[in-house]
Amino acid sequence: MTLALDFVSPTPASTPDRVTLFVDVILPLPLPRLYTYRVPFELNDNVVIGGRVIVQFGAKKTLSCIVAAVHETPPANYQAKYILEFIDDAPVVTQPQLKLFRWMADYYLCTLGEVINAALPAALKLSSESRIQLHPGFSREENEYPLTAQEEIIIDALGTVSDGKALTFTEVGDLLGIASFHKVIKSLMQKDVIFLFEHTADKYAPKVLKKVRLAHRYVSAGALEELFNVLGSKPKQLDALLHYLQRVPVVQNEHANHAGLEKAALTSSPRLSASAVNTLIKNGVLEQFDQIVSRFPMDDGAATQPNFDLTAAQLAARDEIMLHFGARDIALLHGVTGSGKTEIYIDLIQQALAGGGQVLYLLPEIALTAQIVTRLLRVFGARLGVYHSKFSDNERVEVWNGVLGGRFQVVVGVRSAVFLPFDNLSLIIVDEEHESSYKQYDPAPRYNAREVALMMGSFQGAKVLLGSATPAVETYYQARQGRYGLVTLSKRFGEAGMPDVELVDTRKAREQKTMHNHFTADLLGEIERKLGAQEQVILFQNRRGYAPVVACDDCGWIPKCANCAVSLSYHKHSHELRCHYCGYHESMVVKCPACGSRAVKTVGFGTEKIEDDLKIMLPQANVQRMDLDTTRAKNSYQQIISDFEKQNTNVLVGTQMVTKGLDFANVSLVGIINADSIIHYPDFRAHERAYQMFVQVSGRAGRKGKKGKVLIQTADPTQVIFDKVMRNDYEEFYNYEITQRHEHGYPPFTRIIKMTVKHVEQGVGEKAAILLAQELVARLGAGAVLGPEAPYIFRIRNFFLQEITIKLERAHTVLRHAKEQIGEAMDVVRDQKEFKQARLVADVDPM
Numbered sequence: 001m002t003l004a005l006d007f008v009s010p011t012p013a014s015t016p017d018r019v020t021l022f023v024d025v026i027l028p029l030p031l032p033r034l035y036t037y038r039v040p041f042e043l044n045d046n047v048v049i050g051g052r053v054i055v056q057f058g059a060k061k062t063l064s065c066i067v068a069a070v071h072e073t074p075p076a077n078y079q080a081k082y083i084l085e086f087i088d089d090a091p092v093v094t095q096p097q098l099k100l101f102r103w104m105a106d107y108y109l110c111t112l113g114e115v116i117n118a119a120l121p122a123a124l125k126l127s128s129e130s131r132i133q134l135h136p137g138f139s140r141e142e143n144e145y146p147l148t149a150q151e152e153i154i155i156d157a158l159g160t161v162s163d164g165k166a167l168t169f170t171e172v173g174d175l176l177g178i179a180s181f182h183k184v185i186k187s188l189m190q191k192d193v194i195f196l197f198e199h200t201a202d203k204y205a206p207k208v209l210k211k212v213r214l215a216h217r218y219v220s221a222g223a224l225e226e227l228f229n230v231l232g233s234k235p236k237q238l239d240a241l242l243h244y245l246q247r248v249p250v251v252q253n254e255h256a257n258h259a260g261l262e263k264a265a266l267t268s269s270p271r272l273s274a275s276a277v278n279t280l281i282k283n284g285v286l287e288q289f290d291q292i293v294s295r296f297p298m299d300d301g302a303a304t305q306p307n308f309d310l311t312a313a314q315l316a317a318r319d320e321i322m323l324h325f326g327a328r329d330i331a332l333l334h335g336v337t338g339s340g341k342t343e344i345y346i347d348l349i350q351q352a353l354a355g356g357g358q359v360l361y362l363l364p365e366i367a368l369t370a371q372i373v374t375r376l377l378r379v380f381g382a383r384l385g386v387y388h389s390k391f392s393d394n395e396r397v398e399v400w401n402g403v404l405g406g407r408f409q410v411v412v413g414v415r416s417a418v419f420l421p422f423d424n425l426s427l428i429i430v431d432e433e434h435e436s437s438y439k440q441y442d443p444a445p446r447y448n449a450r451e452v453a454l455m456m457g458s459f460q461g462a463k464v465l466l467g468s469a470t471p472a473v474e475t476y477y478q479a480r481q482g483r484y485g486l487v488t489l490s491k492r493f494g495e496a497g498m499p500d501v502e503l504v505d506t507r508k509a510r511e512q513k514t515m516h517n518h519f520t521a522d523l524l525g526e527i528e529r530k531l532g533a534q535e536q537v538i539l540f541q542n543r544r545g546y547a548p549v550v551a552c553d554d555c556g557w558i559p560k561c562a563n564c565a566v567s568l569s570y571h572k573h574s575h576e577l578r579c580h581y582c583g584y585h586e587s588m589v590v591k592c593p594a595c596g597s598r599a600v601k602t603v604g605f606g607t608e609k610i611e612d613d614l615k616i617m618l619p620q621a622n623v624q625r626m627d628l629d630t631t632r633a634k635n636s637y638q639q640i641i642s643d644f645e646k647q648n649t650n651v652l653v654g655t656q657m658v659t660k661g662l663d664f665a666n667v668s669l670v671g672i673i674n675a676d677s678i679i680h681y682p683d684f685r686a687h688e689r690a691y692q693m694f695v696q697v698s699g700r701a702g703r704k705g706k707k708g709k710v711l712i713q714t715a716d717p718t719q720v721i722f723d724k725v726m727r728n729d730y731e732e733f734y735n736y737e738i739t740q741r742h743e744h745g746y747p748p749f750t751r752i753i754k755m756t757v758k759h760v761e762q763g764v765g766e767k768a769a770i771l772l773a774q775e776l777v778a779r780l781g782a783g784a785v786l787g788p789e790a791p792y793i794f795r796i797r798n799f800f801l802q803e804i805t806i807k808l809e810r811a812h813t814v815l816r817h818a819k820e821q822i823g824e825a826m827d828v829v830r831d832q833k834e835f836k837q838a839r840l841v842a843d844v845d846p847m
Helices: 041-046 095-107 112-119 149-158 169-176 182-190 221-233 235-247 254-259 274-282 312-327 341-354 366-383 393-404 415-419 449-460 473-480 506-511 521-532 607-617 636-645 686-698 720-726 730-744 762-780 812-830
Strands: 022-026 035-038 052-057 061-071 131-134 166-168 194-197 207-214 286-293 330-335 358-362 384-387 410-413 425-431 463-468 485-489 500-505 536-540 549-552 569-571 576-578 585-587 600-603 623-626 651-654 667-672 709-714 751-759 785-789 799-808 839-844
Touching (some): 022 112, 112 415, 166 169, 182 194, 221 235, 235 274, 312 330, 312 485, 358 415, 415 449, 425 449, 473 485, 500 506, 521 536, 521 667, 536 686, 686 709, 686 720, 720 730, 762 785, 762 799, 762 812, 812 839
Parallel strands (some): 330 463, 330 485, 358 425, 384 410, 500 709, 536 651, 667 709
Antiparallel strands (some): 022 035, 022 061, 207 286, 751 839
C-alpha cells in the first residue's frame, strides 16, 4: 500500500476566511535543509511550533517530525505535500531547545535532523513501521468512550490484551483501506485504547500492580457479617479476608476499598494461603484489577532530609560561588576528592528551586547516578527526575514529559540529559567536568555535554557550575584567565585526610621474583591486611576482559577481528574471543589454526583475570567486578554499588568506572595495577588523562576518617607525573601541562577539528582523504592541515580509516569561516563519482 495522498492540488491563494499555512519541519534524518509541507485548512488551528506532525517523505515512507516554523510562503522549487496528521496539541520540543539544537548542528558540523534524532526518545519518533498494541488497561466492558466502526476494526485485529498482538502503521492502512488512517490511530491513543512503540524489542511494558478489593456488594456492616458466616467453615479464606480488612477500612472509607490492596500483600504472606486468595477472587468476594503506576520510585517519595548544615569551609565556598555568579555566568569549583562538593551542589539547587527555576545536574557515568540519586531523593523527593541510557524508551518519554509538565524540577542525568525540554533553567551543575564520558563519539552530533551545558546556560540565562578535583586543562585555563569564576576547596570534608600514595616498582619485583601473577608482594600483603581489619579495597585496571591478547607460543599467531584491525580479547566467563570495537566474537581456540600447535596462551591481563586471580589467591575475599561486561543490565550498576556499600563485597575490581566520584566510607586501600599502560598513549592529552585517573581513583580511599593508602604499580617510577600525583599538586601539574600545550600549539591555544574518511576499500579511502586534504589546504593553508594518515587502529567495522587534523586559531570568526570551508571541501569530495560511498566525518573539539 502507498501512504501517499492521492492528490496534491495546486496551492490556492489565501482568502480572508481561509489562510493557507505552510510549516517547515525537521525530519529525523541527516538532511542538509528543512522541508516545507502544507497544512490542510481544517487543521490550521492545530499548528504548534515544537509539536510533532506526521508527513509523507518519499514515495512510501511516513515519518513524524518537528514543526520548526509556520508561514504562508509555499516552496519555490517543489509542490508542497499535505501534512497527514498532527500528533500533539502542545509542543514536545520547546523554543529554547530548538535554539540549542540549531547551535549544535552549526557548531558540530552536522544536520539539524541528526540532532533531533539523537535528542528525541525513540518512543516520540514514529514512522511507517511504528507499531500499535492494545493498552494493558483497556477492556471493552469498562471502556467509557464511544468507538467508531474503523476503531472497532483495529481493536478486533489486535485481539485482546493477553494476545499481545501488534500492527504496523502500514498494516493499519491496509486493514482500513484508506490513506488518512492516522486520525484513527490518534483517536485511539487519546482514548487510552492503544499505545505506540518503535521496535518489537522495545514494546511498552508499563509497570502494572496487581491489586484486589472487596466486591462492592459486601461493603457494608450487614453484608460483611453475612459473609463471615458463609466463610466460617473455610478458615484459610476467612484469614485472607480478615487480613484484607485489617489493612483496608472498607466500611469507614469506601474510597480506600476502591483503591484496593496489592495482591502480593496477601499471596506472599507466610501466614496466608495464596490459593485461598485466588478462591476468594474466583467466587467474587474479592475483585482483582490492574493499576498502572509510574516506573520511578521517587514519584511517591517525600523529602526526608530537607535541611542539613554545611561546614565553615563549604559555606565559604558556597558564598564565593554566589559572589562569582553575581559577576559572571560560569564558575569552577576545584575541590579535592572528598571535600564535600555534593553538599554544596545540593545547597545551590535548593536556592535555585526556591527562586522558581529548574536545575540540571550532569554526571559523566550511569554508575554515579545510583549513589547521587539516593542522596538527592532524601532532599528533593518527587521533584527529582533521572535520565540516562539504561532507561527504556518509554521511561525516557516519562521523564521528558515530566520536565515539560513541571513535574520534575531537578533532573540528574548523563550527557543525553542536555536534550531535555527545559525552558526555565536557573542552574546547571556539571560534576566531574573533566571527564571524557561527556563527549559523544558516534553517531552525530559528536557533542561535548560540558560545552552544550555552557551554551544552554547562555541561552536560558542560567548559571553554570563546573566541578572537579582534577579540572580539564582547558577549563582551568579559562578560570585563570578570569572568564570563569574560580573557587577552591583544598581540604577533605570532616576529619578525613588525603591518602598516602606509594609507588611499587614491578620491574624490581620481577627481578626479585616476588610477583604473584600481576600483584607485587607489597600490594598483595596490603590487601590481606586491610581485609583482616574488615576494611575494603578498590583495584583499578583500565582494561576489561580476561586477557587483551591470545597468541601461539610456537608461531606467534594472534587471532584478529574479522571487521577491525585489532586483536581479539579473551573473556573467560563466556569462553569467547571478542572485539571491543565492533562486538564480533568467536569461540576460544584450543589449537593454533596456523601451525596446529596447542601452545595457545593468553598474554596480558584485564579486570576479569584480576578478579579470577584474587579469588584463587585470597579465597576469604568477596570480590566483585565493575566494568562494561558486568554492568550491561539495567540495574547492575546499582546492585554492584549497593553490595559494596553494605560490605557484602570487600574487594571491588574495575575499569575507569571506579574512578568517578563514588563515595564509600570503608575503603582504605586503592591499588592501581598497571599505571604504565595509561601514561604511554599516543595522544597530547595522555598525561592529563593519566593524572586525572590516578588522582580520582586515589580519592576513593580514606574518605570518612580512616587514613587511606594508594599503591601504584609501575615499571618506571621516575615518570614526572607520579611525583605530582603523590603530592596531589594539581597547580604544578597544570603549569607543566599548559607550557607544553603552548609550545606545541594545542588547546586551549588552538581549536582542533578531526576529519575522518571511511571506506570499505583501503585504496579508495586513501584517495578520497588525499583529495580532501588538498581541498582543505587550498582553503585553510598548509599550516592548518595535518595528514592524511592512517590512525593506530586503521580499520573498524570493515571500514578503512584515514584521519586529517585541522588546527585553528581560537577566534570565533576564524572557526566560522573554517567550518564553511570544510563544508565546501567535503562537498567537492562527495561530488566525485568514485567517492560516492566514502563517509566523511567531522569531529569538532575531539577528545
